[in-house]
Every structure is written in C-alpha cells, then in structure tokens.
Amino acid sequence: MARIALNHVTKEYSGANIVAVDDVSLEIEDGEFLVLVGPSGCGKSTTLRTVAGLEDATEGDVSIGQTRVNGLEPRDRDIAMVFQNYALYPHMNVRENIGFGLRLATDMSKGEIEERVEEAAGLLEITDLLEKKPKALSGGQQQRVALGRAIVREPQAFLFDEPLSNLDAKLRKQMRTEIARIQEQLSVTSIYVTHDQEEAMTMGDRIAVMNDGKLQQVGRPNGVYNHPANLFVAGFIGSPSMNTITAEVTEDNGDVELRSTEREALTYALPAEVGDDLDLTPGDTVTIGVRPEDVRVAVSPNAFDSQSHETTVDVVEPLGSDNLLYLALGETTWTARVPPSFEPPTNETAYLSFPPEALHLFDERGETVKSRVLTDPSTSTRMTAVETDRSQSEARR
C-alpha cells in the first residue's frame, strides 16, 4: 500500500502540439479511493497512464510510496491496472490470465500461484470460470477476470481506466458496488478514471474533476456537489445539470438585485443577510446557478412566501420516484425535480422559486462567489457551522 503523489505533472504531445495534462498536482492517500472525473479528452486517462508508466510526464514528478517513478517501466512500479476493454489475453484461459503476472514477475512456486489465483477467483465469485477462455465469457465476467488479474498481485495501487463503460446500465451499477467493496476490503490505494459523474459521486472517497487538462477541484463527493469551485464543476457534477442563467448585479434602494441579462426572464432580489457577505458591485456580470432539486414550482403565484418567477412548463418527464419539469425561462430551459404527485399542465404558466440558501453565484471568469448553504429539508438540520465554513472557503479558493 502506498501514497501516490503527482507534483506539477504536465504531459505534452509535441508532435501534435497538444497539452493533455496541464500542471496537475494531486495526492492520493494510502488506501484512498480517488476518482478522476471529467468529459472525454480532459486528460484524465493520460494522467492515469503517467502514473502507470505507459506515458512519460513531460514535466513534473510522479511518486508511488517513497519512490519517484518517472522513467521507470510499468513493471517496476508495482501497480495493477484495469482497462476499459478489459485487455484479457485471448489465448489464455481465465486461470492463466489471472496468474500471468505472478508467473512472469515473481519467483513464486506453481502451487503458491495456484493458491493465490483460486483465492482471487473466490473473492470475485468466478471460480467456475477458471478453465474458460475470455471469448466464452460475458462482459461482466470478463470484467471480473480483469479485476482478478489486478488483485491477485497485491500491488501497491490499483488504476482503473473507465472499467465499467462497456457494461450495460444494470451491470454497471452492480459492478460499481463490487469494485468499491473489494477496494475497501483490500484497502489498496486506487485511482479510478471515469467520465460518468454518477460513478464518481458514488464510488470515490474523494473526486478530482478535470477539464482541458487542468485539475478543477478535488474534494469529497458531497463537498464538490454542494460547493463546486467553478461553473464547470457545477455544471458537470450532478444530473440533471445545475440550472444557470447570466445576470447583472443591480442595486435598488440599497437592496442588491440580480437581473438576467437576457430579456426579463428573471429578477432576483438578494436578501440583505446574503448579499452583504458577498463581494458584489453593481454592474458585475454573474451567473446564477440553482440545482434542480432546489427549484420549487407551483401553478399559483401565491404558493411561495419567498419571491416567485413566471415560467412555462414545457415538458413533464416522469422518473417514477420524481418528476422532472422542463421550464422555459426566457431563452433558457431550467429543470426542476419535484415529487411524482406534482404534475402541472404543460404549455401553461407556472411559477418557480428558489431560496437564497440554494443559490450559487459565479463571477465572470466562472469562479464561485457563493455556493449552496446546505439544509436537509426533511429534518431541517443545518450542517454544522464549522463544516459549512470550511467547505465554503475551500470552494471559494
């Protein structure tokens, strides 16, 4: 087991003039499960491959445990990797696939290897597949074998490169729990790359969001969700995405108001206790962000004690547990997650509202000015002040 550290790692493809990874610094604690998440082409896989030794960092250091591993061959890094397409050796059966690394790189006896392979197969419940060739296995089974090949070597770290993206939705969820269970059981330091924000949220001890080769934010899943560091993270984490609209800061009789730049879609008066804490000057352009679950909708304007805004219900999308409402707000469309019993008529006027606690604000550069203050609607207990403060300041940084 080991700590993995990336120190100002940059990976540049000089031929193509592409900076795939741009000055990324990241530490993964011993036994931690870190998820690297971002859209395709954001550099997350390249980052993982520099840790694996399949790519060399152009600048910066990668260390595993106490060793600086730059320039070391993958075989000398004591890591295991699970690939998106599983990369099982087609000419070997499952037993040989799992035992390949042990046969090749250790001086273990045949019996010892056999024992380890059986043990790994038992953990993954694939003992009855040991004599089969990969071609005869289903996607999920192949994935288990690939996992087996990783855990059997008891490496210092697991690297996962989108291991679940080739599986169907149901199996993906099942394997998600499985991988998390095994990682916890073995407590091996793990880096897990995915483009699926839901996977990131559910699996990671911490998640690291990347975009355009740059690290955007690192934090605990809920911290990143509730206090995104910038507009990109806010939009990327969470499904459906956070609702946004650009607005101008105006002042009216000392009260701060946010007026949407586009038509008269929305005007939001910031209560003094919220507005005073924020560094907003009239004339600033900001982006308003609200999570779909924080948007409240009613058919009558008097349903809210706070301010409400006129909208039109475009589509009602029933999810079973919730209904998703698509609401027209000027030219933009907002989404609201409402209880399944609430089904307003479409193409008719409705009213939406959101409390100031739920409001996110981003400045012109997309950096967070204000993030959500977390309240649990069911119990109305607030996060402890300390915790909120800490994550808020983390988010603002």
Added chain:
Amino acid sequence: MSKERTLPKPIRRYGPLAVLGLFAIWTLLPIGWMFLSSLKIRKSMFEFPPTIFFDPTLRYYQEMFVGANPVTPFLVNSVVVALGTAILSVGLGTIGGYGLSRLDLRGKKHLAFWIISTRMAPIVVVVIPLFYIYNNLNLLNTHAGLIIAHTTFNLPFAVWLMRSFFDEVPIALEEAARIDGATKWEAFRRVSLPLVLPGMGATAIIAIVFSWNDFIFALIFTSNQTQTMPVAAAQLITQTGTLWGRVMATGVVILLPMVTFGVIVKKYLVSGLTMGAVKQ
C-alpha cells in the same frame, strides 16, 4: 421500401452453380488431363477424344525417381529453398510488420506503401542487375542466393500482411502485460506473437507457394546442383524432342505437395487471411 427486381427462381438457384461449374472445369481440366497423361503411354497421350479408361502405367514416375536422371535432388532443392524463404520472410516480416504497426512514426503510411510498392516491379526487371550482383558475391548456384532472391520478393508482402495482423491486436493487451510485469520484449513474445500465429502461418504459406512455383529466378540463378523442380521440368523439353510422359509426371509431383499442403492448412489459411475482417 424499394421494390427489388429479382431474377426468375430457377436462374437464382442454378445460375451460381452453372458459373461455378464452368469455373471448376476451366481450372481442373488441365490438371486432370496432366494427371491422366502422366499415367498413359506416349501413343495414347495424344488420342482424340482422350481416353479416360485405359491401362495405367507408372513407368514415368519410376523413371523419375529411380532412372538415370532422378528428380530427387531437385525436389530436395525446392524444399530447401521454399522452407528457407518461408522462415526468412516470416521472421523478418513479423519483426517489420510489428514495427510498422506499433511505431508512432510520421509518414508511416507512406513508408508502408513504399514497402509494398517494391513488390510491384516485374521480376524480369531485377533479374539482370541481381545476376550481376550475385556473380560478384559468389551467390550464383547456391541455395542461399535463391532464398535471398525469393525473400526480397516475398518480404514486402510479408511485412504488409503481418502489419495488418498486429494492427488487430489491441495495444492495451501489451500494456496490460507490461503492467503485469512483462518487459516490452516479453509482452511481444508472450502476448502479441501467439495472437498473430495464424497470420504467420498464412504468410508462410504464401511465401512457400511463391518460392515453390518460381521459375525465372531459379532458371537464371541456378545450375545443375541447385536447380528446383520447375526448372528441372522445363529441361525435359530438349532439342531432340519433348519427353511428354516425364513432363506430365513431374508436373504432378510439383503440384501434389502444394495441393496436399493446401488441403491441410485450408482452415488455418482462411482464418488467417480473414482475421479481423469482421469486428468482433
């Protein structure tokens, strides 16, 4: 929905059979004729219409193997040269093809085309300069000389073929092996190489067939001790007449190993040449 025009049913059913039947006759008739003639005495060889039922004789075969000028040394030459060519072509073709497949090289496609284009020159164009070079290097009348000549013509194709086989092996497999503890060489040797074995087989077969059937190189570069079977057969056409029986029997002996070989490796060859034609 577009309305498809179809041919009448009997044509759809029997048309392909008729075409294939004609093709079979076209291909097999000369071979059958050669085979039958090799068993006939000279007089009945030229009868028209040819007889199909007759008293067969093995005397030409007997002459060929135990007569005054046995064909056995030429057969050995052919085998040696064909195997030598196959080993060299497959060996170098595998290494070259692997490099071409895996190397991240600018202008890789141009390089690959340049390699295959060398195969497009007619053999006769290179025979004279090659003769001159061989003469200076003392390679005339040697097995090695003929093997090298055949290999130069087979190698571009072998490289090209092996490259496409390696292209079908996902690079992630080698990466997985390297992470599992293999060196680059071990990843190649223990993962990629076993996966292209059918390809190597197919390449070897193509090299063997080329070498076995080659006439021009063998005619120009060899003399009595190193002659291969096709040249030996041609020498039966002499100034005083053609030994038709021996020609036919030699033809059968040249053909037979290739046919047997072909039948044995048919499955292998087809799977090799179509590997990766369909995405799995």
